[in-house]
Amino acid sequence: SxxxxxxxxxxxxxxxxxxxxxxxxxxxxxxxxxxxxxxxxxxxxxxxxxxxxxxxxxELCAGGDLMDRICERKRLEEREVRRYTRQILSAVDHLHKHGIVHDLKIENFLLDEHNNIKIVFGLSNTLKAESLSLELLSTQCGSPAYAAPELLAHRKYGPKVDVWSGVSMFAMLTGTLPFTVEPFNIKQLHQKMVSGEISSIPSDISKVSFVLSLLEPDPDKRPSVREAMEERWINEGHAKKPLHTLSHKNLCPEDLNSSVLTYMTESLGYSLSEVIHTLTTNRPSAIMASYHLLLNKLNR
Structure with a gap:
């Protein structure tokens, strides 16, 4: 009810x-x-x-956070890392299509009860959607251990800072971060990134060669998210499930749930025409929130 x-x-x-x-x-x-x-x-x-x-x-992420999962197991199996990486790349591509650059770190990945990645928003930045590949940002955000070298160098940056999330993939596979400096020094950290001085690479290099390609210090040479999504390693064993980004089309009047519409107009006092207009134009508002909360409630 x-x-x-x-x-x-x-x-x-x-x-x-x-x-x-x-x-x-x-x-x-x-x-x-x-x-x-x-x-x-x-x-x-x-x-x-x-x-x-x-x-x-x-929503409750009953699976805890990914950092704890890695700490528990020391390192994750390649198959599991591939699954998580596919989900992360798909989510990042979705963000980029909406003009959002996140600058990801492993602490921002949670797991739901079905072991699916949920990205938590800490700091992010926005680009104009029509000029994603051209426009560059300058606001600093993110943590040094996970930040792309162009961020540490205070240079202009674009969506490819999110491809640098290969740092998180490396951590999943190896249980360590690729670039570390003890005691911490941001200039030395940046120098290690630029020179590609990775702390320790497992003997089974085949597992991390894809990840290493994401840690290209020059953003012009670094693959885009779309290019990364088409890499052989990322699609291994997923021939029947090509990696794509979820896209949500605007609702049509005939897609709307009649029970929810009736409740919103008769019990909550909304105007039917206003509800339909808001939902079909996909406009964030109290009406949009109410409709989706009620629909989820009905579906439960």
């Missing part, structure tokens, strides 16, 4: 109401924001957005 029990709304511990949401207790506090628990009144789902703030209760 889509109807939210009144008891749920009454029993949810909250300090205030903001628009369509009840704001509950603080779950966590990070460097940039507090994470609050919020209950969406119309759907009973725990999530919250306001005009000035976003309070997000995200």
């Amino acid at each position: 889509l109807k939210v029990p009144r008891e749920l709304l009454r029993s949810f511990p909250h300090s205030k109401r903001v628009g369509s949401y009840l704001v509950g207790k603080m779950i966590n506090k990070g460097s940039f924001a507090k994470v609050m628990e919020g209950l969406h009144i119309g759907t009973g789902e725990k999530t919250l957005e306001t005009e000035n703030s976003y309070y997000m209760v995200m």
Whole structure:
């Protein structure tokens, strides 16, 4: 049932109401924001957005984080690394198509209950979608151990900084980072990257040759994400599943769930024409959030 029990709304511990949401207790506090628990009144789902703030209760990644998985096992099997790498490249290609450059590190990879990679957003930057291959960014973001050499050198950079996530692939395969300096010194770290002075390469070089190609210090010579997705190693054993990026087409009026539309118009008071227009133009808004939360609830 889509109807939210009144008891749920009454029993949810909250300090205030903001628009369509009840704001509950603080779950966590990070460097940039507090994470609050919020209950969406119309759907009973725990999530919250306001005009000035976003309070997000995200899906539970029951598989933990990838760093812990590597630490537990020392190094991951090639087959597993290939699976994770395929998912990461597909996700990065999707981000690039939407003009987002992430600068990935292994701490930003979580695992769901089905052992699928979920990328967590720490710091990212944006490019104009129509000039992804031409426009360069200059804002610093990311961690030095995982940052591409052009970032450490404070040079302009583009989407190929995300191909440098080969550092994470290397860590999965070997249990170590390719470039390390003790005690830490950012200039020496950059010099090691530029000269290709990798700390230790396993004797079975065939496993990491693809990954090494991603650690090309010159971004002009480094493969693009699309080129990496077409490499032989990445597609080994996946002949029937070519690596591609998920793309979501705008919904058509006939695609919309009639039960959800009825509930939104009759119980939540939205105008049918406004709901249809918002959903078919794919416009982020409270209406869009309500529709998808209700649809997920119905499908569960």
